[in-house]
Amino acid sequence: MDIQINVDCHDLDAMVAFYTAALGYEPFGTGGDRYRSIVPKAGAGPKLVFQKVPEEKVAKNRVHLDLIVGDAIDAEVERFVSLGARRLADAAFDEYGSRWIVLADPEGNELCLCTA
Numbered sequence: 001m002d003i004q005i006n007v008d009c010h011d012l013d014a015m016v017a018f019y020t021a022a023l024g025y026e027p028f029g030t031g032g033d034r035y036r037s038i039v040p041k042a043g044a045g046p047k048l049v050f051q052k053v054p055e056e057k058v059a060k061n062r063v064h065l066d067l068i069v070g071d072a073i074d075a076e077v078e079r080f081v082s083l084g085a086r087r088l089a090d091a092a093f094d095e096y097g098s099r100w101i102v103l104a105d106p107e108g109n110e111l112c113l114c115t116a
Contacts (some may be wrong), residue, residue, distance in 0.1 A: 003046035004037075005065070008053040009107050012036045015050045018084050018106050023048075023067070057108045065111040066100070076113050077101050085111075 009015045016036045019025060025038040028047065037049045069076040073092070081087065084106040092101045100114040 004049055005046050005063075006049045006051055007109060008057070009050050009109075010052065010056070011107065012050050012052055014084070014106050019048060019050075021083050022080055022085070061110045064109065066114050067111060068116060069113050070115060073099060073101060073113055073115050077103065080113065 007015065012033075013036075016027060016038055020027065020038050023038075023045075024041055025045075025048065026041050028037040028039040030036050034052045035049060037047055039045075039047050067076075077087070080103055085103040088102040088104050088110065092099050098114050098116045100112045103111050103113065105111060
């Protein structure tokens with residue numbers, strides 16, 4: 001079974017640029033001016049599809065990405081921020097033996113960087 005995750009957005013090019021750089025993915029295909037997809041360069045992981053929608057994001061995501069980055073979490077937060085993400089919390093959360101930091105991508109979608 002393959003997994004595909006769809007993300008609603010306004011700016012397809014900006015979202016593809018952010019996530020390819022942040023995740024080490026590469027562009028995979030398009031569906032006219034409404035869809036863009038990316039896949040892992042290494043071949044393992046879900047395909048991400050960005051779908052252009054007219055409405056702005058108005059509430060917390062019901063689904064978000066948890067990206068396991070290990071002990072390099074602080075460096076990864078800085079890298080993601082340099083690519084266009086922003087921190088949504090000043091401090092990291094420690095829970096159940098893991099540390100995680102909540103960020104937002106360039107369009108405000110929440111994602112977490114986690115140690116485990």
